[in-house]
Amino acid sequence: MLTRSLGAASFQQFWHYWNPIWGYYLSQYVMRPLRAWLPLTLAILLTFVVSGALHDVAVSIVKWRPVFFFTPWFFLMSVALISLQLNNVRYPRLPWLLRAAANIGVIGLCLAATYALGF
Template identity: 55%
Template sequence: MHRTITLSEYVKKRNGVALGDSGSMTNMLQRSLGAGSFYLFWQFWNPVWGYYLSRNVMKPMSRYFPVSLAIILTFAVSGALHDLAITLVKWKLTFLFTPWFVMLSLVVIATKKFGISYHRNPWFVRALINISIIVICLFLTRQYT
């Protein structure tokens, strides 16, 4: 039987510093933006949100669906929750994050499947690649929704 990792342990593992540490945001940005693959970007991005998505969406979904579909559904749930939050704040129906996050999930799956890695590049180049993927997916989402 596996021991369930706590939120504090998860954040420390992803950020290298304790939950609430003053360097937490800096470490998250450096590790995620400088990740050597788009798949790894998401291992470091927003570890608190990632912990709850992993525990409450990804793991249960992966029991019933192939991992690739569980990844897509997890990103879709995250996007839907972001859309809901914006809808509630603006009191206007928002449907941007769900399709955008689904597109991001497809890139995650494709880059992992094809072993696309840029880890040998300098940090700045890796960050530029990761940011570019996110921005291109946002642009395409806005064009087609």
């Protein structure tokens, strides 16, 4: 899972390979229903928000206190994904290590922005 996802040729492709079982359920039960009523970019954004919220719920249950961190982080990652997709940012010809650095870099920048915003 890590080799294919980290070495993906775009940030969109990273999410295609990352956690395929979770991705399948998000696709079937969140993305497709939203896509029937909303533009693709908004459906993507809301799918990431739902995923982040479900992560927050899971962590809240484990910690026995409310957690609101993954929702804004996933929101920022969806904005990054949509922006990169709209600008056709892809890196298929880069070596695996640089593709992995690019994908981790986007995730890391979104994570840093989430912390900077106080979440």
